[in-house]
Amino acid sequence: MKEYIPPKLPLNLELNASIYNLIISASRKLAELNGLSKSMPNPDILINALILQEAKDSSEIENIITTHDELFLSQIDESRLTQAAKEVKDYENALKKGYELLKKEGLLRNAHILEIQKRLERNNAGFRKQSGTMLKNRTTGEIKHIPPQNPNDILELMENLERYINDDTLDELDFLVKMAIIHYQFESIHPFYDGNGRTGRIINILYLVYKGLLDLPILYLSAYIVKNKVEYYSLLQKVRDKGAILEWIEYILKGVEQTAIKTIETITTIENMMNNVSDILQNKTNFYSKDFVELLFSHPYTKIDFLIKKLGISRQSASKYLKICENLGVLECIKIGRNHYYINRELLRLFRKGMF
Numbered sequence: 001m002k003e004y005i006p007p008k009l010p011l012n013l014e015l016n017a018s019i020y021n022l023i024i025s026a027s028r029k030l031a032e033l034n035g036l037s038k039s040m041p042n043p044d045i046l047i048n049a050l051i052l053q054e055a056k057d058s059s060e061i062e063n064i065i066t067t068h069d070e071l072f073l074s075q076i077d078e079s080r081l082t083q084a085a086k087e088v089k090d091y092e093n094a095l096k097k098g099y100e101l102l103k104k105e106g107l108l109r110n111a112h113i114l115e116i117q118k119r120l121e122r123n124n125a126g127f128r129k130q131s132g133t134m135l136k137n138r139t140t141g142e143i144k145h146i147p148p149q150n151p152n153d154i155l156e157l158m159e160n161l162e163r164y165i166n167d168d169t170l171d172e173l174d175f176l177v178k179m180a181i182i183h184y185q186f187e188s189i190h191p192f193y194d195g196n197g198r199t200g201r202i203i204n205i206l207y208l209v210y211k212g213l214l215d216l217p218i219l220y221l222s223a224y225i226v227k228n229k230v231e232y233y234s235l236l237q238k239v240r241d242k243g244a245i246l247e248w249i250e251y252i253l254k255g256v257e258q259t260a261i262k263t264i265e266t267i268t269t270i271e272n273m274m275n276n277v278s279d280i281l282q283n284k285t286n287f288y289s290k291d292f293v294e295l296l297f298s299h300p301y302t303k304i305d306f307l308i309k310k311l312g313i314s315r316q317s318a319s320k321y322l323k324i325c326e327n328l329g330v331l332e333c334i335k336i337g338r339n340h341y342y343i344n345r346e347l348l349r350l351f352r353k354g355m356f
Contacts, residue, residue, distance in 0.1 A: 009164040010171040022253035029260035054220035055091035094119035147190035180252035223355035224255040
């Protein structure tokens with residue numbers, strides 16, 4: 001098999017009626033999701049909850065497997081951080097850093113992509129400088145794709161991709177279509193020794209925020225890709241082998257629409273849960289506060305020290321509040337080692353259920 005060097009962007013495409021219909025339906029659901037996200041009193045609740053779910057799903061595509069319990073427990077107790085949970089948290093940190101850089105500079109540059117990959121892999125290797133990288137079928141060992149091998153080709157293609165991301169005059173395609181093209185192009189260039197898949201999926205959401213389709217980074221395709229993993233890799237390769245870019249674009253547009261629908265359902269469920277807990281605390285306790293409820297929904301696991309740090313209350317008050325919540329059925333207390341943890345079971349059950 002020879003190396004595959006993707007053509008530079010923009011591409012000369014003629015979209016069909018099916019794609020135009022998918023653009024309309026996906027855009028509508030994305031706009032609905034964006035509007036709903038603005039109704040949340042504290043956007044950090046969505047960002048924290050959904051980014052961590054995305055980090056788990058995106059890492060699972062790369063066979064980095066952790067449980068929700070391990071992941072959420074490690075959020076409030078680093079001593080409980082497993083190796084897999086550590087890699088998922090690296091993904092979360094990389095995504096948040098990319099979002100921060102995008103908002104600060106108003107561009108999505110190669111420097112940002114390098115910073116994202118650096119945080120994912122905890123190294124500073126940068127773009128590939130040596131040949132030998134190839135993608136194999138994990139089961140059979142068959143070589144499926146040999147990306148560009150020459151460092152100059154990689155650099156030239158990444159510079160071209162950077163221009164395409166940031167210069168909207170290069171073509172007049174819808175931003176959702178462009179996101180699909182950008183993702184395909186990045187994965188085909190495969191510019192890093194490792195972390196290409198996860199970096200590429202972070203670029204997806206940052207591009208949607210960059211182009212104003214979302215205000216917050218809350219739509220993630222990884223759960224959709226996990227569900228349709230075979231088709232994902234098959235269609236990527238079909239573009240390289242047969243130029244079937246329209247099939248790939250349709251796949252991504254369907255993913256955007258379906259994921260937007262599921263994310264709307266998730267946000268609505270979280271809002272209903274928060275309202276229910278607020279009603280319970282307002283009617284049955286004398287310590288209700290908006291900040292307290294929001295904290296319970298920012299992290300499914302919590303503990304006394306976490307409340308002390310986040311809310312600035314005394315240990316006695318934190319212990320009292322958590323115990324009352326346990327008695328009211330709002331939280332469940334479990335003991336691991338010497339520590340007591342309080343779990344928002346309804347929220348945890350929602351995330352265990354998964355997006356699809």
